[in-house]
Amino acid sequence: MFEKLVADHLRSKHGKVEFPISTDDITTLIERDVTDLDQHADLTMYGAGVEGVTEFARAGKPRVSISNDVHRFENRLRTTLTHEYGHVILHAYLFALEQRQLAVDGNRKPNAIYCKRDTMVSASKTDWMEWQAGYVSGAALMPRTYLKRVVGDIQQQRNIYGPSSPTSENGVALIDAVVNGFAVSREAATVRLKILGILGQELASGNLFS
Template sequence: MRLNSDFVPVISKREMDEEATKFLRKYCPEALKDPMPVPVEDIAELKMDLEIDYVNIDEACETLGMMIFSDGAVKLYDQESGQYVLRPYKRGTLLVESDISDVSNRGRERFTITHEIVHWHIHKLRFTMMGLIDESLAKACRCPKEKTYNPKSPEEWMEWQADNLAAAILMPAEMFKRKAMEFKSSFNVGSKINDTMWLGFSPSIINEFIIDGLADTFHVSKQAAEIRIKTLGIELLKT
């Protein structure tokens, strides 16, 4: 993988699916054969030797995850005291904001874990090189909830890469397309009665069924499934 002068991989958006395929061939080849939820926790802990810890990262829940690249103390928010405290962690610890680890946020939780896995997978060298200059810089990569869609700095590029590659890993292109077509072919458009009523399913309702089905199949959020549909150029029913 080619690196730029900041030791950040050079990966275009169109290369994300190729990189995701390489990752899945190594860690979960079965996900390239059948549509399925990629077992990201097992990949992290059993195959990449990472440890996942659920904590409160900051007070306002502005940071969803953190990947720790070297031994050291990390400043985290303590709800009981209402203060930030230093906690020691080992290299290879993956922190997830505990406030998103419930059933309603399962898709976001899985995406956050995969996002952090990507940092470990492709960004270790940058943090290693930063650590040679200043050991304090190599502690962790904090990943904010708010995303930058026009990345400029190395940190913004790494976040952009982690987001896009995480989506491609969780929703492998060919399996996602296959399942989308299966769902699409399983519904018939009804008849329009007037401007607001249909006898049977309208195209917009069927599209919602497809998005819901894809989100359920791959255990991602509806928003992530909808974005993936657009990224892959999958045509839904015209409304």
């Protein structure tokens, strides 16, 4: 779903699909589906570590706020933007139908999701909305089809068969290829490769010809 959204957006803007997707293209994609995108918000009132907020309305599109502090780190900004986009696309209907109201804590509103850095990429599945938004971030920045082309070249060069350990020489080479090819952090690249089964526990024979 999100690979198609991103690819269609890039084709409409540039007539082609190339990665890494630019931060500007991520921004214009989100702006299409929200009423407002504030990229330089002061979110300190919502507690330590809050870097993104998606606020939903009963009618109309959501509103997204990104902490001004995130702009110090380009990869973090890209992850935060796409994470909040996941909430926009996947979770607005819950609030519109009043099926979801979150507990109010301090200045927080019951119709908004407050996202911290430590759950932005690798939330537990028990925190299902954050987990889904994290998955979307990876899928938007590193779509499966395009990522497999990049790692496929590495796997062919190194005769890799099956999953590679993240700490092995092959695993590090795969992570490096994704970091460079999609302009993401090593953490985000590692999580995405694990989700797709490219990184993991190695088979008894980690090399096709060994």
